[in-house]
Amino acid sequence: MAKIDRRSAPAGSGSRYPSPFDEPCRGRSWLRLGDAAGLTQFGVNLVTLEPGTWSSQRHWHSHEDEFVYVLAGELVLVTDRGEETLQAGDCAGFKAGVKDGHCLQNRTREMAKILVVGSRSEEDHGEYSDIDMLFTAEKYTGRSEYRRKDGTPY
Amino acid sequence: MAKIDRRSAPAGSGSRYPSPFDEPCRGRSWLRLGDAAGLTQFGVNLVTLEPGTWSSQRHWHSHEDEFVYVLAGELVLVTDRGEETLQAGDCAGFKAGVKDGHCLQNRTREMAKILVVGSRSEEDHGEYSDIDMLFTAEKYTGRSEYRRKDGTPY
Numbered sequence: 001m002a003k004i005d006r007r008s009a010p011a012g013s014g015s016r017y018p019s020p021f022d023e024p025c026r027g028r029s030w031l032r033l034g035d036a037a038g039l040t041q042f043g044v045n046l047v048t049l050e051p052g053t054w055s056s057q058r059h060w061h062s063h064e065d066e067f068v069y070v071l072a073g074e075l076v077l078v079t080d081r082g083e084e085t086l087q088a089g090d091c092a093g094f095k096a097g098v099k100d101g102h103c104l105q106n107r108t109r110e111m112a113k114i115l116v117v118g119s120r121s122e123e124d125h126g127e128y129s130d131i132d133m134l135f136t137a138e139k140y141t142g143r144s145e146y147r148r149k150d151g152t153p154y
Numbered sequence: 155m156a157k158i159d160r161r162s163a164p165a166g167s168g169s170r171y172p173s174p175f176d177e178p179c180r181g182r183s184w185l186r187l188g189d190a191a192g193l194t195q196f197g198v199n200l201v202t203l204e205p206g207t208w209s210s211q212r213h214w215h216s217h218e219d220e221f222v223y224v225l226a227g228e229l230v231l232v233t234d235r236g237e238e239t240l241q242a243g244d245c246a247g248f249k250a251g252v253k254d255g256h257c258l259q260n261r262t263r264e265m266a267k268i269l270v271v272g273s274r275s276e277e278d279h280g281e282y283s284d285i286d287m288l289f290t291a292e293k294y295t296g297r298s299e300y301r302r303k304d305g306t307p308y
Contacts, residue, residue: 037247041219041273065195093191119195
């Protein structure tokens with residue numbers, strides 16, 4: 001049937017960031033809902049963030065628009081413009097190429113759930129705003145790497 | 155700030171379908187959340203469906219993936235594969251080029267809310283499964299038209 005069976009959605013948790021940058025993201029888990037429906041033009045991930053967990057290190061994308069919608073809980077959205085609280089029903093968008101990194105931090109004692117939408121471009125690369133790290137292109141063929149901002153690998 | 159101010163989101167309601175095909179969609183309204191954030195690679199619309207209202211006539215897209223997530227209420231998803239009930243937290247995806255039309259019908263006495271994500275391609279066109287209508291390409295430059303399936307205009 002057309003309804004997405006969540007049990008069929010590719011699932012994962014944690015982070016592939018090199019240590020210690022993975023630490024704030026260890027309590028993160030996701031279901032790839034768009035992939036479960038065979039979609040390829042954009043991803044839609046249902047992301048659960050345990051208390052104390054961040055959605056990611058603060059980052060921006062060169063070629064991919066990104067959109068987040070808070071389904072449950074409360075999160076602090078951090079950007080160059082400061083901190084804002086997002087609650088269920090709040091949302092934010094991050095335009096490709098705008099070098100203002102963002103992340104969502106769950107500073108509460110409750111779980112939070114967000115829907116994250118991102119377009120898919122093999123050209124996409126980006127940087128992390130608060131740490132000495134970037135990611136290279138070719139994510140979807142598995143060739144993307146984390147590197148220091150001088151280009152040296154971790 | 156980065157949070158989307160819903161008051162700034164382009165809003166609309168009803169349907170541009172030729173009469174009488176607009177009738178089931180008159181109780182439809184939307185906020186273009188992705189547009190409010192300046193996103194261009196995909197649209198994210200928060201759509202409210204009053205009791206008795208359909209999300210659209212049943213249709214498919216040639217070039218655009220589409221994804222819907224039910225935020226509130228209960229909807230019947232109609233496709234060639236039959237009818238399914240979707241409740242808050244349920245979702246479905248419709249891959250570009252798959253000629254199995256879909257729509258969501260609110261048959262309850264309560265409002266329903268969905269988040270609709272769609273990629274954006276000027277090449278996109280499609281057909282309506284249950285009525286003698288198609289839509290031509292170039293939606294985003296305003297040149298798309300509704301026509302009968304033999305190509306004659308309405």
